[in-house]
Structure formats: structure tokens, C-alpha cells
Amino acid sequence: xxxxxxxxxxxxxxxxxxANAAATPQKEQPYxxxxxxxxxxxxxxxxxGRRPSSSELAMYSVMWSEHCSYKSSKIYLRQFGEKVTEDMxxxxxVGMGENAGVVDIGEGWAVTFKVxxxxxxxxxxxxxxxxxxxxxxxxDILTMGARPIAVMDQLRFGAPExxxxxxxxxxxxxGISFYGNCLGLPNIGGETVFDKVYQGNPLVNALxxxxxxxxxxxxxxxxxxxxxxxxxxxxxGADGIGGVxxxxxxxxxxxxxxxxxxxxxxxxxxxxxxxxxxxxxxxAQVVAGIQDLGGAGISCATSELASNGGAGMRVQLQHVLKRxxxxxxxxxxxxxxxERMMGVVPKKHLKAFEAIVNxxxxxxxxxxxxxxxxxxxxxxxxxxxxxVPPRTVAHDGPVYERPVAYPAYQDALNANNVHVAANxxxxxxxxxxxxxxxxxxxxxxxxxxxxxxxxxxxxxxRYVGGNTALAQPDDSGMVRVSETTGLGIAIATDANGxxxxxxxxxxxxxxxxxxxxxxxxxxxxxxxVTNCLNFGSPENPEVMWQFKQATxxxxxxxxxxxxPVTGGNVSFYNQTxxxxxxxxxxxxxxxxxxxxxRRIPSGWQDAGHNIYLLGVxxxxxxxxxxxxxxxxxxxxxxxxxxxxxxxxxxxxIAAASEQGLLASAHDLSEAGLAQAVAECTLRFxxxxxxxxxxxxxxxxxDRTAALFSxxxxxxxxxxxxxxxxxxxxxxxxxxxxxxxxxxTDNSGELEIQELATxxxxxxxxxxxGTLAELFG
Amino acid sequence: xxxxxxxxxxxxxxxxxxxxxxANSLHRTGHKDITAVRxxxxxxxxxxxxxxxxxxxxxxxxGESFLSNAVIEDVVAVTVEDN
Numbered sequence: 125x126x127x128x129x130x131x132x133x134x135x136x137x138x139x140x141x142x143a144n145a146a147a148t149p150q151k152e153q154p155y156x157x158x159x160x161x162x163x164x165x166x167x168x169x170x171x172x173g174r175r176p177s178s179s180e181l182a183m184y185s186v187m188w189s190e191h192c193s194y195k196s197s198k199i200y201l202r203q204f205g206e207k208v209t210e211d212m213x214x215x216x217x218v219g220m221g222e223n224a225g226v227v228d229i230g231e232g233w234a235v236t237f238k239v240x241x242x243x244x245x246x247x248x249x250x251x252x253x254x255x256x257x258x259x260x261x262x263x264d265i266l267t268m269g270a271r272p273i274a275v276m277d278q279l280r281f282g283a284p285e286x287x288x289x290x291x292x293x294x295x296x297x298x299g300i301s302f303y304g305n306c307l308g309l310p311n312i313g314g315e316t317v318f319d320k321v322y323q324g325n326p327l328v329n330a331l332x333x334x335x336x337x338x339x340x341x342x343x344x345x346x347x348x349x350x351x352x353x354x355x356x357x358x359x360x361g362a363d364g365i366g367g368v369x370x371x372x373x374x375x376x377x378x379x380x381x382x383x384x385x386x387x388x389x390x391x392x393x394x395x396x397x398x399x400x401x402x403x404x405x406x407x408a409q410v411v412a413g414i415q416d417l418g419g420a421g422i423s424c425a426t427s428e429l430a431s432n433g434g435a436g437m438r439v440q441l442q443h444v445l446k447r448x449x450x451x452x453x454x455x456x457x458x459x460x461x462x463e464r465m466m467g468v469v470p471k472k473h474l475k476a477f478e479a480i481v482n483x484x485x486x487x488x489x490x491x492x493x494x495x496x497x498x499x500x501x502x503x504x505x506x507x508x509x510x511x512v513p514p515r516t517v518a519h520d521g522p523v524y525e526r527p528v529a530y531p532a533y534q535d536a537l538n539a540n541n542v543h544v545a546a547n548x549x550x551x552x553x554x555x556x557x558x559x560x561x562x563x564x565x566x567x568x569x570x571x572x573x574x575x576x577x578x579x580x581x582x583x584x585x586r587y588v589g590g591n592t593a594l595a596q597p598d599d600s601g602m603v604r605v606s607e608t609t610g611l612g613i614a615i616a617t618d619a620n621g622x623x624x625x626x627x628x629x630x631x632x633x634x635x636x637x638x639x640x641x642x643x644x645x646x647x648x649x650x651x652x653v654t655n656c657l658n659f660g661s662p663e664n665p666e667v668m669w670q671f672k673q674a675t676x677x678x679x680x681x682x683x684x685x686x687x688p689v690t691g692g693n694v695s696f697y698n699q700t701x702x703x704x705x706x707x708x709x710x711x712x713x714x715x716x717x718x719x720x721x722r723r724i725p726s727g728w729q730d731a732g733h734n735i736y737l738l739g740v741x742x743x744x745x746x747x748x749x750x751x752x753x754x755x756x757x758x759x760x761x762x763x764x765x766x767x768x769x770x771x772x773x774x775x776x777i778a779a780a781s782e783q784g785l786l787a788s789a790h791d792l793s794e795a796g797l798a799q800a801v802a803e804c805t806l807r808f809x810x811x812x813x814x815x816x817x818x819x820x821x822x823x824x825x826d827r828t829a830a831l832f833s834x835x836x837x838x839x840x841x842x843x844x845x846x847x848x849x850x851x852x853x854x855x856x857x858x859x860x861x862x863x864x865x866x867x868t869d870n871s872g873e874l875e876i877q878e879l880a881t882x883x884x885x886x887x888x889x890x891x892x893g894t895l896a897e898l899f900g
Numbered sequence: 901x902x903x904x905x906x907x908x909x910x911x912x913x914x915x916x917x918x919x920x921x922x923a924n925s926l927h928r929t930g931h932k933d934i935t936a937v938r939x940x941x942x943x944x945x946x947x948x949x950x951x952x953x954x955x956x957x958x959x960x961x962x963g964e965s966f967l968s969n970a971v972i973e974d975v976v977a978v979t980v981e982d983n
Binding site: 248249252358361362363387388389390391393394447448461462485 | 924972
């Protein structure tokens with residue numbers, strides 16, 4: 125390769141070279157504008173034994189940013205790798221630290237899944253922010269050697285009545301549907317929550333899952349000296365490099381390239397081609413290592429590939445194909461242009477590599493090679509602009525143990541529970557006024573957070589590919605992996621910011637318990653966990669306390685349930701002004717089902733089935749939807765979680781499902797039994813008669829709690845009459861409290877005895893009309 | 901009757917997937933000399949009276965705040981057409 129051959133007489137380009145850096149140690153550098161602290165900058169000087177060149181400064185600043193280095197969260201994330209047993213690791217093929225975790229699901233198949241945040245770009249430019257969020261996570265999955273098979277999105281928006289919310293909702297939903305639909309990936313579920321705490325900082329988390337054969341697993345590493353480093357896919361442009369413009373203005377005079385945009389524009393059709401191209405490259409076994417380009421672009425890909433592989437790399441930056449010839453080296457290093465991949469290709473496979481990428485009309489350029497030296501050298505023409513140990517950029521960034529402080533408001537918040545709020549009277553309950561209580565049921569199921577999300581999810585393609593077995597509004601999304609045996613996976617994600625605000629430790633466990641239960645009620649066995657931890661500023665000790673508590677809760681919970689965390693993502697600095705969002709640790713649970721034909725529907729379909737409530741209802745209304753929607757209140761302590769019982773419950777459902785006893789199963793969570801009953805009846809339009817008195821008597825709760833309590837460990841199931849005895853016997857044998865609370869019928873009505881009777885059409889209109897009315 | 905034409909283009913430094921797709925098609929059909937294509941939009945604002953300076957200024961403003969997305973697009977021209 126003629127990468128470094130002299131062609132023309134040498135003319136200095138004016139870029140800041142490493143030689144120049146060594147010769148001008150006193151030169152002022154705008155490191156603070158790039159987000160580096162004094163001690164971080166000094167550490168870079170220490171590592172290099174000189175000041176960094178401006179290209180090196182660009183690389184370190186972006187790789188040592190919170191987003192890339194996890195410098196504030198690292199000490200807490202370690203416990204996900206430590207609080208595990210050998211048994212938990214047995215299905216784990218790739219754990220934390222890679223682009224995404226990989227889980228063995230049997231029959232020679234593996235799946236990889238991950239959630240990532242794209243919060244801040246989605247506020248600035250909702251459409252492209254959300255679209256490129258999908259594109260980015262799909263490339264992470266592709267990088268592991270997998271074919272992406274589905275996506276999901278976890279969304280948090282501001283108050284629905286605020287005019288800016290509509291701007292963000294429309295942009296985000298359009299962006300997700302545009303990118304996902306163009307890629308031909310089904311969007312099988314997710315979450316949508318409205319709360320004013322997200323007004324100036326919506327959360328747009330994107331999850332993708334992919335499937336691969338065991339032998340197709342790929343890792344992001346460059347370990348064989350002599351292998352070629354090839355950048356392929358879209359050309360590099362000035363996308364998403366807002367911050368680095370301070371460097372550009374240093375190297376160019378003030379009339380040079382000015383304000384660079386902080387946003388990226390995605391091209392899903394290019395990504396689709398890139399997916400197929402990569403899968404063909406994998407099948408032909410011509411790449412030794414692969415890395416996608418996302419945040420921090422080439423800086424990240426080169427340093428991580430080299431660092432992971434324990435080797436070095438020599439790169440010629442002028443060989444990068446550019447969309448815009450005015451790009452400076454610093455900008456090329458930091459550009460976040462989408463739809464790019466970096467492959468490590470043995471020289472002998474170059475021809476085969478070229479044949480495949482040419483077939484797909486994907487542009488590529490050889491930009492460097494792997495070397496047998498612990499060094500990353502980057503040249504701009506003949507001038508050396510980067511000369512660093514790759515590990516110091518990629519993995520040995522700063523690690524902080526930030527101060528934590530128990531929030532000053534916490535005790536008062538916890539003390540103000542539903543029994544003492546409203547001046548010590550407790551939130552008023554309409555236990556003795558049936559018409560008022562019935563009105564609350566409708567008020568709650570038609571409130572924006574509890575209303576049907578069809579207006580959003582109908583804009584996504586849920587069934588493309590023909591492998592979707594379950595999707596919204598079911599409890600989890602389920603897709604078939606093996607078209608011969610029906611082997612499939614189910615995924616559910618959950619997070620309740622209100623519970624986490626009250627108690628981040630319990631809140632994280634609650635999110636885990638809910639996602640776990642959602643997977644279990646679909647008939648799948650929970651196997652692995654991913655997360656996307658959305659928090660405020662880590663420099664605020666009270667936020668850091670929330671983070672510490674939430675990560676401990678999640679790690680402890682996973683240990684109790686015996687399922688490992690396979691990877692995740694942290695998003696800090698989510699705040700409006702100085703006010704942080706509620707801590708929102710999105711927890712995703714993946715389960716496996718041996719045949720998706722065995723899935724359990726979430727709604728009632730046949731008349732004359734008995735309806736059973738599994739689990740116990742306690743008076744747990746603190747932080748509930750009822751307290752929010754009816755009373756505008758947040759205080760007290762979230763519901764208690766009993767993970768040992770959740771596990772028992774999941775096993776009982778699996779056993780009942782294997783024996784074919786369950787006609788449907790639906791998890792109880794937000795807005796409790798009232799919400800679950802409404803969803804079960806509206807799912808397929810099957811009427812029912814429900815009675816609450818036995819719940820009230822057995823569990824010692826009032827009607828408000830029976831309807832709206834958010835006690836965990838509860839599932840609503842329907843069972844054919846012929847299976848009644850068997851089913852009740854199974855529950856009793858397994859120690860699962862079971863209570864018959866109703867029957868399904870063809871009345872076209874939902875009757876809750878001694879409370880109200882609703883025509884299903886009216887109830888459905890109330891439940892399904894809200895979002896369309898707000899945003900349609 | 902006169903109209904004001906507002907022309908909006910994707911920001912020069914950002915990717916224009918539509919333009920890229922058209923450029924690729926042109927190359928495939930032999931138009932190798934065209935090095936790049938960028939596609940914007942032309943918006944006509946119709947009037948049933950003569951257009952004033954104030955109308956043009958207003959159109960510029962509408963163009964920047966309403967007809968384009970300032971994060972990813974630029975208003976590149978506001979012109980008056982009489983016919």
C-alpha cells in the first residue's frame with residue numbers, strides 16, 4: 125500500500141503537528157471549551173510528555189467526555205459485572221464492555237440487544253435526532269455480527285398540553301418511523317410517558333435486537349499487524365461536530381469554516397445497504413474486526429479497535445473520503461456522520477472485500493494499517509498529527525468518584541405519603557361514591573400516560589419481516605428468530621421515574637421487576653438485562669446519590685433474579701435549567717421462548733373464561749398513577765418489590781403455559797387492576813364481569829386500592845373452564861395467591877359489580893382517543 | 901398576480917440523502933460530469949395585489965421561522981415574480 129509514499133515536494137499545510145506541539149509547549153489550547161478540566165488536560169500532557177496537538181486534543185476531549193468515557197458512572201457500573209454468579213454467566217457469550225452483550229438462546233442461535241440514549245440531539249432537532257438514534261443502535265447490533273431484527277423506543281416527553289411538546293412528539297415519532305420503516309425493521313414496542321420534568325429535556329432511548337449464529341460473532345478489535353483499516357459506508361461530513369469548531373477556528377482564520385452544526389442527518393437507505401453489505405462481508409469471512417462509527421467517529425473507532433486488539437494503528441487521515449473538502453483534520457476525527465463502519469481486513473482478503481462492497485455500491489477507502497506497536501499514529505499527508513497510546517484515549521480515561529449527597533428534599537418527599545397529604549387528611553378516596561370512583565377509572569385510562577399509544581405505534585411498522593409475534597399494546601414485543609423451529613425472543617422495557625424519584629434503589633428494582641414480569645406473561649423465560657440510565661448532572665451530588673442507589677438496586681435485583689446485565693448506556697446532564705429529570709433508569713429484559721406459537725396473548729378472546737388475579741393487593745398508592753392523575757400528588761414510598769416472589773410467579777406462568785392452561789395473561793403495573801382490566805377487555809373487544817369484594821376482603825384493602833394500587837407481583841390471567849381445577853391447583857401448589865375475580869362474556873360491556881357498567885365502544889373511545897386528540 | 905418565491909436548501913455541510921440518491925442515479929445513466937446534486941424546495945406565496953418591500957421582508961422572516969428548519973436548512977433566496 126502506498127499510504128505514506130512521498131509524491132510531491134513537502135509543503136507544510138499549517139495543521140498543528142506533533143512536532144509543532146513538542147516545539148511550542150506554551151501554546152494556549154482551548155481545552156476548557158472542549159469540556160476538559162484543568163487536571164484532565166494536565167494528564168494528557170503527562171501521558172504524551174508534551175502538549176497535545178490540536179488533533180490529539182480533539183480526540184482526548186471527545187473520548188474523555190462523559191458520553192464516551194463513562195467517567196462518573198464507571199465505578200458504579202462495575203457492580204453489574206461483579207454481582208453475578210457463574211450460573212448467571214452461563215448463557216452469556218459477550219458481556220459488558222463490547223458494543224452490545226450477546227446471549228446464547230440455544231439451537232446454535234445467539235441474540236444481541238442494547239438500548240442507547242439520543243436525548244439531547246432529539247430536543248434540538250427531534251426528527252433527525254430520533255432517526256439517527258435508531259440508526260446508531262442498529263449499527264451497534266450489526267457490529268456484533270448480527271442481523272438486526274427489531275427495534276423499540278423508550279420515550280419521555282414534557283407535559284402534553286405544553287405547545288413545545290407537540291413539536292418534539294411529532295418530530296421524534298416521525299423520525300423513528302421514517303428510519304425504522306425505511307430499514308424494514310419492525311418496531312415492537314417501548315414506552316411513552318409525559319411529565320413536565322422532561323419539558324426541556326425529552327428522553328429518546330432506542331433499543332435494537334439482532335440475531336446471529338454462534339460462529340458469526342464479531343468483535344471490535346484490531347490485533348493482527350499488517351491488517352488493513354478500511355473506512356466504508358457514507359462519506360465523512362461536518363455532522364455533529366458543533367463543539368470542535370473552536371479548534372477549527374484556531375487552525376483556520378476567522379473567515380474559514382464557521383459554525384458547524386451539532387446535528388446529524390441520517391440516511392436509512394444507505395444504512396440498509398450497509399447492513400446487507402456487512403452481513404455479506406461477515407459471511408465471506410473477510411473482516412477480522414469491525415466497529416461502527418457513532419459518537420466520536422473516527423477518534424473512537426481507531427482508538428478502540430487498537431486498544432481492544434492490544435495492537436497499534438497507523439492512519440493516513442487524508443485518505444478518508446469526505447463530503448466536504450474544507451474539513452480540517454480535527455473535524456474529520458470528531459465528525460459523527462452517520463452510516464459509516466470501520467473494518468479490519470487482512471491484506472489477502474482485500475480483493476474479496478472490494479468485490480463485496482463494490483457490489484453493494486458502498487464507498488470505501490483504506491485509511492491505515494494495524495501495527496505491532498502500542499501506538500496510534502495519524503498522519504495528515506506527510507505530517508504526523510497524532511501519536512498516542514491508544515488505550516489512554518479509549519479505555520484509560522479519567523474515572524471519578526463524584527461526591528454523593530442524600531437529597532435535602534428526600535425525607536420530606538417520603539414523609540408526604542397519600543395518607544397524610546392534603547393537610548394531614550390523606551388524598552381523598554371516593555370509596556363510597558360509586559359514580560365518582562367509576563369516573564376516576566375513565567379519567568385514569570384516558571389520561572395521556574395510560575391512554576392507548578396506538579396513535580404513536582400505528583405510525584411504526586410492527587409486522588414487517590413477518591416474524592413479529594407480539595407488539596404494542598402487548599406487554600412485551602416478541603419476534604421469531606428461527607423460521608424452522610419457531611424459537612424466538614421477547615423484550616420488555618420499563619422505567620418509572622416517579623417511583624425512582626421517591627426511592628431510586630427501589631425504583632430501579634421496580635423497573636426490573638416490571639420488565640421481567642412483562643416478559644414472563646408473554647410466555648418467554650427472562651434471560652438477560654440491558655439498561656439505559658437517564659439522570660441529571662453527575663456534578664450535582666444529589667443526582668449522583670440517585671445514580672448510586674439506582675445502579676445498586678438494579679445490580680442487586682439482577683442477582684436476586686439470577687439474570688445478568690449484558691450492557692447498557694448512561695445518559696447524564698438531563699435537566700431543564702438546573703432542575704434534573706426524575707431519575708429514569710430504563711431497564712430492558714430479554715426472554716427466550718422455544719416456539720413463538722406458544723406465546724400467551726395479553727387480552728381476552730373467548731367468552732365464558734374465568735378471570736383470576738394472581739398475587740396480593742396492598743394499599744400501595746404512593747407515587748401511583750391515581751395519585752398523579754386524580755390528585756396531582758407525588759410523595760411517600762414506592763411499592764415493595766419481592767423479587768423472589770416475582771421469580772416464583774414467572775415460573776408458575778411458564779408452567780401453566782406449558783400445560784396450555786392460560787388463555788391470556790397481563791401484567792398489573794401502572795394504574796393497577798383498573799388499567800389491566802380495561803386493556804384486557806379492549807384488546808380484542810371481549811366483555812367481562814368483574815367483582816372487587818373478594819379482593820377487598822381477602823387483602824384488607826378498600827375499593828380505591830383494589831382498583832388502583834400498584835402492588836407488584838400481580839398478573840391477571842384468563843382460563844378456560846375446563847382447565848380451572850388444574851390451574852388453581854398449580855397456583856396453590858406453587859404458593860401463588862390466586863383469586864377468581866370475574867368471567868368474560870359476549871355482552872359487549874365491562875361491568876365492575878357495584879361500581880359501573882361501560883359499553884366497550886365508549887370505553888375504547890375514551891382509552892384510544894386521547895393521543896390523537898392531543899397531537900393528531 | 902405577483903408571488904414571492906422562497907427557496908430553501910439543506911445546509912451545505914449536512915448530508916442531503918435525496919440529492920445523493922439522485923446523483924447516484926444520474927451517474928448510472930451516464931451523466932458522469934455532474935459531481936453532486938443537492939435538492940431543496942421552492943415555496944410560492946401568492947398575492948392578489950402588488951407586492952411591497954414589507955411583504956418581502958415578511959416572507960424572509962416566514963421563510964426562516966416557519967417554512968424552513970433553521971437547524972438543518974437555510975433560506976437561500978427570496979425573490980418576487982410578476983406575471
